Amino acid sequence: MAAAVSIQGLTKKYLDVWNKAEITAVDNLNLEVNEGEIFGFLGRNGAGKTTTIKMLLGLIFPTSGSATVLGKPVGDTDAKAQISYLPEEAYFYESMTGWDCMDFYGRLFRIPEPQRSKRIQKALEDVFLDPKAWRRPLRGYSKGMRQRIGIAQALINDPKLLFLDEPTSGLDPIAHRELRDIIVNVGKQGKTVFLSSHQLPDVELVCSRVAIIHQGKLLASGTIQDLTTGDTVEISADRVSESLAGRIRGVVPAAELVGQRLHISAADPSKVNDVVDLIRGGGATLLSVKPHKRMLEDVFVDVVMNEGGA
Amino acid sequence: MVTLAIAKQTLEDMLRRKILLVLLIIAVGMIALGPSVGFLSPRESSAVLRSLGLAVILLAGLLITILSGIQVIPTEIERRTIYTVLSKPVQRYEFVLGKFLGGIFTVFVMIAAMGVVFLSVLAWQEKRFDPEMLKGVVLTFFQMTLLGALAIFFSTFATPVVNFFLSFGLFIVGNLSSVTDSLISNKNPATRIMANAVHYIIPNFGNFNLQNKLIHPSVEISNANVFIVQNIVYAVIYSAVLLLLAILVFDKREV
Ligand SMILES: Nc1ncnc2c1ncn2[C@@H]1O[C@H](COP(=O)(O)OP(=O)(O)OP(=O)(O)O)[C@@H](O)[C@H]1O
Numbered sequence: 001m002a003a004a005v006s007i008q009g010l011t012k013k014y015l016d017v018w019n020k021a022e023i024t025a026v027d028n029l030n031l032e033v034n035e036g037e038i039f040g041f042l043g044r045n046g047a048g049k050t051t052t053i054k055m056l057l058g059l060i061f062p063t064s065g066s067a068t069v070l071g072k073p074v075g076d077t078d079a080k081a082q083i084s085y086l087p088e089e090a091y092f093y094e095s096m097t098g099w100d101c102m103d104f105y106g107r108l109f110r111i112p113e114p115q116r117s118k119r120i121q122k123a124l125e126d127v128f129l130d131p132k133a134w135r136r137p138l139r140g141y142s143k144g145m146r147q148r149i150g151i152a153q154a155l156i157n158d159p160k161l162l163f164l165d166e167p168t169s170g171l172d173p174i175a176h177r178e179l180r181d182i183i184v185n186v187g188k189q190g191k192t193v194f195l196s197s198h199q200l201p202d203v204e205l206v207c208s209r210v211a212i213i214h215q216g217k218l219l220a221s222g223t224i225q226d227l228t229t230g231d232t233v234e235i236s237a238d239r240v241s242e243s244l245a246g247r248i249r250g251v252v253p254a255a256e257l258v259g260q261r262l263h264i265s266a267a268d269p270s271k272v273n274d275v276v277d278l279i280r281g282g283g284a285t286l287l288s289v290k291p292h293k294r295m296l297e298d299v300f301v302d303v304v305m306n307e308g309g310a
Numbered sequence: 311m312v313t314l315a316i317a318k319q320t321l322e323d324m325l326r327r328k329i330l331l332v333l334l335i336i337a338v339g340m341i342a343l344g345p346s347v348g349f350l351s352p353r354e355s356s357a358v359l360r361s362l363g364l365a366v367i368l369l370a371g372l373l374i375t376i377l378s379g380i381q382v383i384p385t386e387i388e389r390r391t392i393y394t395v396l397s398k399p400v401q402r403y404e405f406v407l408g409k410f411l412g413g414i415f416t417v418f419v420m421i422a423a424m425g426v427v428f429l430s431v432l433a434w435q436e437k438r439f440d441p442e443m444l445k446g447v448v449l450t451f452f453q454m455t456l457l458g459a460l461a462i463f464f465s466t467f468a469t470p471v472v473n474f475f476l477s478f479g480l481f482i483v484g485n486l487s488s489v490t491d492s493l494i495s496n497k498n499p500a501t502r503i504m505a506n507a508v509h510y511i512i513p514n515f516g517n518f519n520l521q522n523k524l525i526h527p528s529v530e531i532s533n534a535n536v537f538i539v540q541n542i543v544y545a546v547i548y549s550a551v552l553l554l555l556a557i558l559v560f561d562k563r564e565v
């Protein structure tokens with residue numbers, strides 16, 4: 001599979017307001033995004049996600065390193081014709097109507113009429129923007145409506161690659177779900193999506209692969225399956241004696257005894273049988289054995305916290 | 311096509327500003343009421359209208375040109391609307407040109423509106439059409455084109471406030487060409503070099519004022535039409551150079 005985005009040693013240093021201290025917003029980042037995948041780009045606030053995306057679009061320039069997008073160097077006009085971008089907070093020309101705004105962007109993509117009007121109509125329908133709002137100035141749009149225009153303008157050129165920077169932030173639950181479904185749909189059409197988001201349950205649902213960055217450095221990347229392997233089992237039992245607890249700890253060191261209650265929050269599934277045998281054989285009462293699925297959120301917290309970043 | 315789309319968007323955005331409408335109403339009001347300043351003979355009132363008309367158009371044109379020139383690009387960056395534009399297949403030079411053209415179209419629409427009112431009032435007053443005054447209005451427009459290009463160039467690296475003083479200051483200095491002219495023949499070589507530099511580097515805005523012909527009748531202009539065409543060519547070439555520099559700077563600019 002060809003790489004839709006390929007990043008080699010990308011680094012961005014900003015000077016602070018007084019031009020003194022340097023902030024390394026992106027630090028020697030290496031990343032490959034395959035064609036046709038929905039790629040989740042995760043990291044805490046200030047991790048360097050937006051900075052990376054802006055470099056990939058040629059809005060700002062790397063301090064060092066390089067990147068190719070759709071096989072072309074950053075800023076290539078042919079590549080840009082097949083790319084679209086939804087900025088972190090969508091800003092548009094407030095006095096334009098939704099339709100005129102889309103028409104303007106359609107012209108920037110050099111889409112001729114009558115194709116342009118058709119594309120606009122389809123894009124606005126695809127994002128479920130109320131047709132009554134199409135001819136109203138954007139200044140009167142709610143946050144959710146703006147976000148829909150933002151997605152619509154990212155669909156108008158029928159792009160191969162979409163950069164979406166937090167597309168679902170600040171939306172109500174229904175709108176949130178609608179926009180998430182739009183992204184899934186876009187993915188089904190074989191388009192590549194580079195998605196930066198803090199909504200980890202969404203990412204888990206829609207993305208095939210993710211990368212986690214922290215303070216500009218890549219900490220982890222891989223498929224959701226690979227990252228979330230290591231499901232665990234929670235076991236609890238009552239009337240456990242000290243000596244029994246000792247024997248159980250011989251099998252699972254993480255067992256916690258509080259009073260007579262034993263709690264094991266993360267047991268390797270292969271050890272469950274042994275522990276249960278010990279509990280039953282030792283005269284204690286087995287209370288529960290619950291499988292615990294490792295979520296992306298757990299992975300994120302583990303990876304980021306282990307890096308010492310509080 | 312992309313450049314024109316950006317120019318159109320800029321023009322529409324500018325024309326929606328109330329300040330422009332207010333300026334236009336004040337300017338048109340002054341021109342239209344100029345001749346009715348009572349107690350003037352028709353001949354005097356005609357003279358008043360001629361200098362008032364060109365002066366009002368120059369002043370209003372100046373304000374509009376500086377206002378639009380210093381802010382069309384910074385506003386895009388500040389409001390972050392530039393992200394969705396430059397991430398599309400738009401070259402940075404197309405963006406700069408589109409913004410410049412949009413500003414100049416705005417200036418054109420405003421000067422044309424004031425010019426039509428001015429020339430009509432004058433024609434009504436004098437019962438004949440005066441092509442001299444039309445030339446005056448046209449020259450003012452090209453003077454503003456040059457000033458607009460200067461403001462766009464500064465806007466690629468200076469803040470609007472700094473830009474305001476730079477553009478306005480250079481406009482004033484550039485209007486003093488008669489002063490630098492006389493300094494060029496100064497005995498002091500340092501003064502001569504300075505005057506030469508100022509004279510040749512700073513855009514010669516003074517040459518665009520037809521009124522100067524009245525103020526300095528000693529400056530003999532053999533052929534007025536050639537003089538006007540020379541000035542227009544000068545404005546176009548100088549603006550092109552300024553835009554080229556603006557593009558070179560903006561190409562490296564982070565947004
Ligand atoms: N123009 C700038 N000048 C100076 N520092 C900047 C600039 N833009 C970003 N930074 C800094 O770079 C770092 C990364 O910022 P960035 O916006 O890329 O983070 P992010 O991952 O997108 O965060 P968030 O999730 O909050 O959007 C931050 O420390 C930020 O303060």
Ligand SMILES: [Mg+2]
Pocket residue numbers: 049050051088165
């Ligand atoms: Mg961000």
